[in-house]
Every structure is written in structure tokens, then in C-alpha cells.
Amino acid sequence: MEAAMKAKAANPFAIEQQSPLSRFVLGLADDALVLSHRLSQWCSKAPYLEEDIALSNVALDYIGRARMFYQYAAEIEGKGRNEDDLAYLRDERQYTNLLIHELPKGDFAFTMVRQFLVDVFYNMYLEKLVSSTDLTVAAVAAKAVKETRYHLKRSELWITQLSQGTDESRQRILRALDELKDFTGELFEVLDWEAQLVKTGVAVDRSILQAPWDAHVQKLLAASAIDYQDSKLQIRGGRNGIHTEHLGQMLCEMQYLQRSYPKMNW
């Protein structure tokens, strides 16, 4: 046990060893990569061709966002790891994405409900992150916010369409909302090390976004006669490397090639 503790303390890549800025940027990168991978799992399997292309394009926007954050995270860390090492050679416990991003893609309704919930969040969050005192973070946010506005237009349309569609489509939307609402609280939780960054203007106080987020989500759903209330049960842990069972399975698949054939290139 003691030896294990020592080994942990000696690991320079352990989450606790990272600086607040490093943890912050890596967390944002992980959010984007994990969601991008979930979206990309629709490629060739979407309900129809245009939707297949659209989901893949949204995935591409997120992978671009992830790359920009990973490149910066690697630079801050300064320990010789590059963006690919960070994406392909870290274990589940080293991934610090918020849990909502890692849930399996589910059916189309689930994917679009998740997308809608995070799109509303990112529209508010990135809008503020554009003013970060860290110029690289601000520049990535400025790029991502434009894309995210477009994503929201599309996901809102789908939520309305499916909610007011057939009994089947409405049931699926309701089921997805029911599953996802336990994972939205984490979006607004500011951790201690993040609070330090909020003080210096690098990070955004996410807790103040909860009320406007609730209002936006409730209003859109109310138009389809759906009453949305935040869940009292909130599952947390992503930023500390504590995940649902699904992330490990996803990483197995995503990292397979680099793990089996290290340093393999296209």
C-alpha cells in the first residue's frame, strides 16, 4: 500500500501533480475529444446520408477543438508529450472529461438530446471563455464558439421535431432526458483548483451559468409541452478521473491501434 502511494506520488503525469492551468486545458481537451469520438461512432450508421454527414462534421469540429487544447496542454506540461500521446496513451483515470460527454451514443434521440444540452452550455460558456486572460485559451474559444452556435441551431431543431413527431420519437426524447439529467450538474461545478483560475480570469465561473442554462433548456422543451426540472441526483467525478464504466470501453476501442502498434503512423 505504501509502495503504491509512493509510486503514485512519483508519477509526474498523475492528475494531482499537474498545475491548475494544465488540468484546466487538459479537461477541456478531454471533453472535446470524448464527445467527438461518440459522435464519430455514427459515421456510416446515421438514420440517413445527410444526417450521417452532419454528425461527422460536428465530430470534426470537436476533434479540431480537442487538438487545439491538447497542443496547448502539451506545451504547458513541457514534459515531452505531444497531442497524440495525450489522446492515445493516457488511461481512463487520467482522462478528466465531464461525464456527460462519455455516455454511449445510444439511439439518435439520445445523441441529439445530449448534443442539445451541451450545445446550450457551450454557447454560454465559450462566449465567456473568449475573454479569458490566457490568450491561447481565448483564441481557441473564439474559434469554437462560432461553430457551437451553429451546432445549437441544429440540435434545437431536432429536439423540437422529435418531441412533436410521433409517439415513438417523443418517448425516446423523454427517455433520453431522463437518463441525461443526472449528468448535467457537473457542467456547472467549479473545483477548488479551477476557482483559483477563475480569480485570475483564466477560467470561467461555471456555477453562474446554471440558471440561464436551465431557463434556455426549459423554454425550448416547454414549447413541446415537456416540463424539464434539474435532477436532485447528480453524478460527478469526471474532472478527478472518476468515470462511468463506459469511458474505459470507449478508450479500449479508440486507443487500440496505438497500444498494439506503438508509434504507428498513417
Next chain:
Amino acid sequence: MIKNTESLAKVIPTLHPVYAERVNFRNNSDCATLWQVLDSVFDPELPGVTLWDLGVLQNVTHQNQNDDNSNQKNQLITVVITPTYSGCPAVDAMSEDAIKALNDAGYAKVVVKVVLAPAWSTDMISPAGKEQLKALQIAPPRQDNRIDCPVCHSSDSQLLSEFGSTACKAMYRCNDCLEIFDYFKKL
């Protein structure tokens, strides 16, 4: 090329201020030859649309600002580009093409720097670039948000999908001639 854009700026009073600023920046640069060489580099998926036209090419500089033209060939040339969309896979091809063009023109040492700020926007596209998009049957973004069919020029069209063949395009169908066309999304 520079002369062309200059005269366009005078003829068309609606020239977008963001693009006008780019033209101004380019005209004040002391690397006119380098800009001209790069005018032969096209977007890999939009034939005829140069990196300059698309707004991807932001700057080109040589190491020592005081040297005369003949010595520039041995200097380190830095090309600065900004990607259209974050995940745009064309960035690598654009970088390679820019390096190749400058190498072919005799500049041996070239690096490409990809910057995120200023964030790319469709306002950076040149008037010539928009014309070329039309020629490729892609409806260019307009300041008044109208979407004209590039085939029959009707403004009566409907959205088929928010995303087209690439991240920067959406798919529309013309209600008059029924042609399906790509629209270069306003960003």
C-alpha cells in the same frame, strides 16, 4: 493581383471592412513578391480559390526586413495561415502546397505557422474568391444573408442539411430549377 484588388476596393463601395483591412495590410507589406508567389496556391477542395481569396493566408514575412529582394531567397520565410474550421483537414495540404510554391520559386527555407487568432470568418473571403465559388456552383455567403442558387440565380431555395460535403458548407435545393447546391456557410 494587388492592383486588381486595389481597383476593386474603389469600384465596390460595399467591400467588407474586414477584407479591406486585409488588402491594406498586404499592400503595406514589403514582401510583395512572396504574396504573389502564394497567389498560385489554391484550396485543395476549391479549385481556383487561392489561400488569399479564402482568407486563410494571413501573413508572409522574411527574416530580415532590411535586406533587398535578391537576398530574400536564403532567408527564413514564415507563412502565417488561420484554419477555416477547427477540424479542417485541409490545413496540412495547404501548408505543404504553400511551402512547395515558395520552394519552387527559389525560397529554400520556409515554415508555416498556423494561428488561431484572428479567428477565420467568411468576411475575410475576397470578392474574387466569392466569384470563383459561384463558378464552382457553390453559393457564397453574402452580407445580406441571401442565398442565391448558383445555377439559375433564384433566391428561392430550401435547406436540405446544415452540413454539406465539408464542414464549411451546407446543402440547399433551389425551388426554381430544383438543382441541389452547396452553400458556403456564413461564419
